Amino acid sequence: MKAVRINLYSDTQSQPTPAMREAMASAEVGDEQHRLDPSVNKLCHEVTELLGKEDALFLPSGTMCNQISLAVHCGAGDEIIADQSAHIINYEAGGPAVLSRSLVRALDGDCGVFDAEDVQKAIRSNSYHAPRSRLVVVEQTSNRGGGAVWPLSTLQGVAAVAREHGLNLHMDGARLMNAVVASGVPAADFAATVDSLWLDLSKGLGCPVGAVLAGTHEFIDEAWRWKHRVGGAMRQAGIIAAAGSWALANHVERLADDHSNARQFAKRVSEIPGVQLVSEDVQTNLIFFNVSGSQLSAQDISARLREQGVWIGAIDNERMRAVTHLDVSRDDVNEAADRLADVISG
Ligand SMILES: *Cc1c(COP(=O)(O)O)cnc(C)c1O
Numbered sequence: 365m366k367a368v369r370i371n372l373y374s375d376t377q378s379q380p381t382p383a384m385r386e387a388m389a390s391a392e393v394g395d396e397q398h399r400l401d402p403s404v405n406k407l408c409h410e411v412t413e414l415l416g417k418e419d420a421l422f423l424p425s426g427t428m429c430n431q432i433s434l435a436v437h438c439g440a441g442d443e444i445i446a447d448q449s450a451h452i453i454n455y456e457a458g459g460p461a462v463l464s465r466s467l468v469r470a471l472d473g474d475c476g477v478f479d480a481e482d483v484q485k486a487i488r489s490n491s492y493h494a495p496r497s498r499l500v501v502v503e504q505t506s507n508r509g510g511g512a513v514w515p516l517s518t519l520q521g522v523a524a525v526a527r528e529h530g531l532n533l534h535m536d537g538a539r540l541m542n543a544v545v546a547s548g549v550p551a552a553d554f555a556a557t558v559d560s561l562w563l564d565l566s567k568g569l570g571c572p573v574g575a576v577l578a579g580t581h582e583f584i585d586e587a588w589r590w591k592h593r594v595g596g597a598m599r600q601a602g603i604i605a606a607a608g609s610w611a612l613a614n615h616v617e618r619l620a621d622d623h624s625n626a627r628q629f630a631k632r633v634s635e636i637p638g639v640q641l642v643s644e645d646v647q648t649n650l651i652f653f654n655v656s657g658s659q660l661s662a663q664d665i666s667a668r669l670r671e672q673g674v675w676i677g678a679i680d681n682e683r684m685r686a687v688t689h690l691d692v693s694r695d696d697v698n699e700a701a702d703r704l705a706d707v708i709s710g
Contacts, residue, residue, distance in 0.1 A: 369673035370696045372629075375539075375622075375649060375689035377675075378570045384610045391606030396422070396598045403602025407609050411576040414612070415561065416552035419584035421577045422605055423596050426538050427451075429562035429577040431459040432590040434499065436583060437532045437560070440465035442498035445486050447473040449508035451536055452501055463594075467495050475643060476509025480521035487529050500526045503536040504543045504554060504561075510643040511626075511650030513543045519557040535561035538575075542568050542648040545619040559583065568619050568649060569611035570690045573604045615690065622649040622688040625697045629686060632701030638708050642683060649688045656682040658708045668707045674700050 371377045380388070394400035408420040423429050430452050438444060444460060446452055448470035452460060460466050469486050471478045488494040500522060506512045526533045535558040537543075544551045555561055560579035565571035577587060591597050623646075630646040630653075633639050638658035641651070655662050662678035669676055676686045688697065 366671055366673045368670070368675045370692065370700050371675050372686040372688065372692060372697075372700055373675045373677050375567045375687045378689045378691045380570065380572050380607060381690070383614070384570065384607050387610040388603050388606045391602045393600035393602035396601040397592075401600065401602040401605065403609070404605040407605040407612075408576060410609060410612055411563065411578055414551050415555040415578045417555060417561075417578035418581045419579065421584050421587050421591060422601060422608075423562075423575050423577055423591060424573060424598070425566075426536070426562060426564040426575040427456050427459070428591075428594065428596050429575045430456060430534075430536055431463050432587050432594070432596075433534050433560045433562070433577065434460055434466065434501075435464040435590050436586045437499045437534060438464040438466040439498075441495055442466045443488065443495040444468045444499045444501055445471060445483060445497065445531075446501040447471050447476045447478055447503065447506065447509070449473075449476045449506065450501060450503055451507060451538065454508070466498070469497075473506075473509070475512040476503055476506025477512055477514050477518060478522070479518055480525045483522050483525045487525075487531065497529065497531055500531055500533045501536060502533070502558070503538070505539045505546075505648050505650075507538065507650065510652045511539065511542065511646070511648035512643070513547050513647050514554075516547070516549050516553055516557070519554065523557040532560070533558040537561045538564040538567055539648065541616050542619050542623070545616065546623055546648050565608040565611055568622060568689055569608070569615050571604070571607040571611050574608055576608065618690065619649070622690070622692070623647070625688040625692060625694055626651050626686075628694065629688065629697040629701055632698065633686075633704060636701070636705045636708055639704070651686045652679070652683060653686070654683050655708070659710070660708065665704070665707055669700075669703055672703050674703045676700065676704070
């Protein structure tokens with residue numbers, strides 16, 4: 365297999381920059397489990413401030429942030445309301461059934477985004493026959509929804525219905541900062557609509573590892589217990605937390621470049637006969653496109669591109685997903701579109 369030159373497979377594929385590595389190498393560290401790691405404490409403080417929450421917790425991954433949050437909010441037999449495309453349903457190995465022993469009620473939103481009325485309809489009546497509706501989960505941005513941004517007003521509407529019925533609200537903010545940069549809405553405004561949320565450091569922000577979960581003191585206290593329970597409490601974790609602080613200071617505004625490159629790629633791809641964008645409205649750094657109008661399956665196209673050093677993943681037989689990030693330039697997206705056109709025209 366040829367070396368990958370242009371990696372549009374995921375924003376998790378980026379390499380830490382030399383400056384980030386330097387920040388990591390010189391980080392002050394201590395025993396994180398005893399809250400003695402100054403770099404972890406600093407990062408948690410920064411995220412607390414950024415999101416306007418009371419407290420924050422450093423965790424190894426976004427998946428752990430989600431699963432711990434569900435476990436804190438929900439108990440056995442409770443029901444979680446989420447979009448059918450949600451990461452917690454499709455990519456977390458059945459975690460809700462195992463860790464919080466809860467059910468998930470899947471809604472059919474628009475590009476992963478549902479509204480107050482959808483939630484209202486999904487909330488169970490107060491009956492001994494029904495599970496107890498407990499939590500609403502929103503994904504900012506929606507991954508399988510094509511990187512769609514939840515508008516602030518939609519979130520506020522959903523939050524109002526949830527509160528009225530005594531449900532909590534959790535935000536999977538794997539790409540929260542993409543939403544912030546794309547919409548111009550401050551992170552704290554999005555955060556104010558939910559009880560708990562996290563942001564991933566290892567997606568568009570370009571860190572090697574880590575995510576930070578935020579909420580009330582009470583919520584984070586209980587999340588600490590889960591962090592220990594599932595083995596997520598670390599030692600000299602400042603080495604990786606320092607990358608997070610570096611990224612929050614240096615890699616947020618540049619997400620606008622990823623969005624602009626994504627729009628450019630979408631434009632070029634939409635001009636290739638046999639290719640259709642799944643959504644014309646590319647708001648952030650994810651581009652889904654359908655290749656069923658070509659003679660090849662998405663998997664074949666992916667394999668042929670890979671032979672030329674371009675990596676774009678197939679979602680199924682017909683659909684592919686490309687993702688821009690800090691290791692992908694404007695020239696790269698143009699070249700990737702050229703190679704895609706070559707492969708498709710045979
Ligand atoms: C990647 C992702 C996660 C999981 O994050 P990891 O850090 O890879 O565990 C959760 N939700 C969404 C929407 C994601 O894209």
